[in-house]
Amino acid sequence: MVKERKLNVKNIVKLVIIVVLLIVVIVSINIIRYKNSDKYKLKEIGYNKEQIEDILKLDKEYRKKILSMDYNEFLLDLMKEKYFLFENVDRYLEYHKKDENETAKNVVAITNVESDYDHYTNTKETDTSKDILMLVNKYNYLSKDFVPQNIVEVKNWYCYGNASLREDAYDAFIEMFNAAKKDDVTLIINSGYRDYQDQDDTYQEFYDIYGKNEVDKLAAKPGYSEHQTGLSMDITSYDETADTDFEDTEEFKWLQQNAYKYGFILRYPKGKEKITGYAYEAWHYRYVGLEAASKINELDITFDEYYEYFVK
Ligand SMILES: [Zn+2]
Numbered sequence: 001m002v003k004e005r006k007l008n009v010k011n012i013v014k015l016v017i018i019v020v021l022l023i024v025v026i027v028s029i030n031i032i033r034y035k036n037s038d039k040y041k042l043k044e045i046g047y048n049k050e051q052i053e054d055i056l057k058l059d060k061e062y063r064k065k066i067l068s069m070d071y072n073e074f075l076l077d078l079m080k081e082k083y084f085l086f087e088n089v090d091r092y093l094e095y096h097k098k099d100e101n102e103t104a105k106n107v108v109a110i111t112n113v114e115s116d117y118d119h120y121t122n123t124k125e126t127d128t129s130k131d132i133l134m135l136v137n138k139y140n141y142l143s144k145d146f147v148p149q150n151i152v153e154v155k156n157w158y159c160y161g162n163a164s165l166r167e168d169a170y171d172a173f174i175e176m177f178n179a180a181k182k183d184d185v186t187l188i189i190n191s192g193y194r195d196y197q198d199q200d201d202t203y204q205e206f207y208d209i210y211g212k213n214e215v216d217k218l219a220a221k222p223g224y225s226e227h228q229t230g231l232s233m234d235i236t237s238y239d240e241t242a243d244t245d246f247e248d249t250e251e252f253k254w255l256q257q258n259a260y261k262y263g264f265i266l267r268y269p270k271g272k273e274k275i276t277g278y279a280y281e282a283w284h285y286r287y288v289g290l291e292a293a294s295k296i297n298e299l300d301i302t303f304d305e306y307y308e309y310f311v312k
Contacts, residue, residue: 077104148230163192166230169287176262
């Protein structure tokens with residue numbers, strides 16, 4: 001009997017040792033596993049609980065990128081943006097270094113449309129087969145020989161001096177003009193189609209007056225003006241005088257509410273200067289057709305972005 005009890009005690013001790021060892025092994029494995037987890041590594045880099053939760057919801061390649069870098073709050077903001085493109089991530093960060101106060105949303109937009117490059121660098125001839133959706137900006141140009149088809153004279157009734165436009169843009173303008181008139185608003189075209197030579201002359205004129213350093217802020221280089229498409233127009237009103245801005249007129253307010261319904265967009269909006277590459281121009285409208293204009297209005301994006309995401 002005594003012997004048996006001894007054996008039992010021995011067995012119990014053995015069992016306890018085995019159990020303890022097992023617990024130690026399991027705990028160790030878990031610690032190793034935890035230390036190898038993204039969660040632990042992110043904590044080590046310096047991210048807080050909330051940020052880690054957000055990061056763990058991201059795609060694997062996004063997580064990998066974050067793990068390969070020092071703590072970077074801006075990178076998280078970027079990755080939450082609707083139009084964030086992983087292939088552009090290094091360019092976003094590069095741009096952010098140059099322009100630290102710009103929002104993640106704008107940095108994504110600026111880079112996606114390649115406006116992170118200096119103006120008139122990385123240029124290419126634009127694809128004119130996109131027709132009413134062709135993109136002309138400081139990186140996409142029209143050749144010297146490009147002349148749009150169906151350019152028609154604008155009747156005096158609708159413009160100051162002489163102007164011409166592509167027929168489809170002109171027809172849409174007349175429809176818009178008539179609708180505005182019903183609201184006692186009169187839209188007048190100040191400038192429409194300008195050919196390569198016109199733009200070359202304008203550019204030279206500004207060059208001679210203001211010099212090499214100022215000219216690019218004031219006039220588009222020949223081939224880079226949207227007016228060469230025949231789809232752009234500068235609009236003015238009776239109310240606009242030398243002392244007032246078009247922005248303050250009833251016509252501008254009406255266009256803000258209604259232009260997209262006729263296929264027109266404000267091409268160089270306020271606050272989007274770094275995306276479009278142009279200073280705010282309350283008077284410059286571009287015909288892009290109903291579908292594009294509605295979408296641009298709905299998403300509150302520039303034409304440059306629209307082209308990148310939906311046309312290219
Ligand atoms: Zn213009």
